[in-house]
Amino acid sequence: MTIKLPPRGQRSGPIYQAIADAIGREIEAGRLKPGGRLPTQRVLARQLGVTLTTVTRAYVEAQRRGLLSGEVGRGTFVRPSALEIEGPESGVLDLAVNSLMPLPYMEELADRLAAAIPRSAGARIFGYQHHAGARHNRAAGSAWIGWTGLEAPLDRIVVTGGGQHAILLSLMALAKPGDEILVEEFTYPGITDLAGHLHLRLRTVAVDREGIIPESLAEACRTSRPTALYCISSFQNPTAAMMSEKRREDIAMVALEHRLTVIEDDVFGFLAPEVKPLSSFLPEDQVFYITSTSKSLAPGIRIGYLLAPSAMIERLSVSVLRTMVNAPPAMAELSTSLITDGVAGRIVEWKRKEIAARQDIAARVLAGLDVQTQPNSPHLWVRLPEPWRTDAFVARARHRGILLNSAESFAVGHETDVRAVRITLGPPATRSALEEGLNEIVRIVNRVPEAYELVV
Structure with a gap:
């Protein structure tokens, strides 16, 4: 096993972090196995042509990320927990x-979870909160959505118990039993389940390699009276279709012409930060924009952020009350900490x-x-x-x-x-x-x- 550094022009930041990154790559590639022993710090320093102090800091950083463990008198080893993620069953x-799963960050996330609730904040965290979320958590949601280029004032943000909860709230706020919701030809199964529970009718619109076909959407709007369109404009689930900017503009034009509200599920949007959300082409009173931490950070961090029209926030807050009172405060605090601290x-x-x-x-x-x-x-x-x-x-x-x-x-x-x-x-x-x-x-x-x- 050889740990290699990328050329100087291809790396940024301190050298010790680059070494820790290289160790992570070796683990991810399977060349460093769970329980495998790493070279001594002195040997690795000589191999890489760096100081002993640099390698020491690199090993400490890799241990902080949950990749390695050090045993006095024995050496430094790959942590089994860095790779052994519980699967559906053995051999599957x-x-x-x-x-x-963000494996290099597991230990840091665990530490963050423990530190997210200071003792002085116990009464606030373990008590009831505003149904739309505490103000500082809504501000974190505003910042998290803000990277997309959308204007996301915190008074239009609702903190939810994940992305699916945000979809449920949107449907509860917009539709009544019997109403029609437009969805893509193949769609996220969660919307099908929620529509069934709320007694809503789903109508599909045709898709191609760029997602929804504008003519199909227009036809659906002309021949019925849909309440809303639910769609995934980036990395559509399951087809991986990606709307071009022109396609987003065309879909927005149809929605504007027919006064169609759009529920945009953008949980994968973080993977394409240069792409404008479909919501950016629509006025705020026609947009319910959803993102969450479950896909972007880790599945167990089940916090969602819903950007909705100002006039709908009170109705959405009531829907939160009826479904779960408020998003789990401890998870909301952890998400806020991770967002504001740059993790x-x-x-x-x-x-x-x-x-x-x-x-x-x-x-x-x-x-x-x-x-x-x-x-x-x-x-x-x-x-x-x-x-x-x-x-x-x-x-x-x-x-x-x-x-x-x-x-x-x-x-x-x-x-x-x-x-x-x-x-x-x-x-x-x-x-x-x-x-x-x-x-x-x-x-x-x-x-x-x-x-x-x-x-x-």
């Missing part, structure tokens, strides 16, 4: 859940780089398949060749130890003739595990299905 590779920004930057690296692996391994994705998307939409049926392919993958989501999982009514699966890149703990899983998918695609797998 999960490529179904859309999540990327969230560092995690997001790491995720952007990690997703890009995993996309490179997927592009190489899956080169012969019909794949729809983006260079910085956390998931892929893979159309299956004849004669494979989707359910048979998913079952075969499960038999081979790989979990996938079928196109039916994302279809309204769970019925579709489209033969496709969604593959997520984040769950495997290492890039090498991801590559192994993708290679197995290619082998499954290339084998001839058994006769019983072709029966409809």
Whole structure:
């Protein structure tokens, strides 16, 4: 094992951080195994041509990130917890859940959780709070949304118990039983579940590789009276479609013409900071913009931020009261701490780089398949060749130890003739595990299905 530093012109920040980054890359690539012993500080300093103090600081930084542990008299080792993430079951590779754990930051997040609630703030944290969220937590949400370029005054922010809670609140505020909500042809299953509970009707609009087709949306608006459009404009789930700026402008024009309110679910938008949200092309009274920390930071940090019209905040606050009283204060405090102290920004930057690296692996391994994705998307939409049926392919993958989501999982009514699966890149703990899983998918695609797998 050799720890290498990138050339001087390709790195920024102190050298000790670059060494810690390099250690993290070796762990992610699987070249440093759990329990593996690292070179002594003196040996590594000589290999890299740096001072002993620099390597000492690098090892301390890597330990702070949860990557290494030091044992007096024995040396420095890769922490098992840095890689051993509980999976669905032994021997199964999960490529179904859309999540990327920030492994280099696990120990820091744990420390932050412990420090997020000072003793002096106990009464405030463990008591009831404003239903829309405490003012300083709403301010953090405003700042978190602000990086998109959207104007997000804190009096238009509602702190929620995650992205799905924000969707629920939006639907409760906008629609009544029997109302029609427009959604993409394939959509996030959570909206289907919520619509069922609220007795709302879902109508699909056609999509292409850029997401919603404006003509299909216009036709739906002309032939019915939809209450709202729910959509994911960046890295659409599950198709990974990405609306161009022109497409966003065209969708906004249709919404303006028909006075259609848009619920924009932008939980993956952090992966493309240069892209303007669809909401930026619409007036504030037609926008419900949603983001959360579950995708951008970690799944267990279930805090969402909903940017809504000023006139709707009171109604949304009542909906929060009726569903969960207020978002969990301790999690809201942790999110605020991570955002204001810059930790969230560092995690997001790491995720952007990690997703890009995993996309490179997927592009190489899956080169012969019909794949729809983006260079910085956390998931892929893979159309299956004849004669494979989707359910048979998913079952075969499960038999081979790989979990996938079928196109039916994302279809309204769970019925579709489209033969496709969604593959997520984040769950495997290492890039090498991801590559192994993708290679197995290619082998499954290339084998001839058994006769019983072709029966409809």
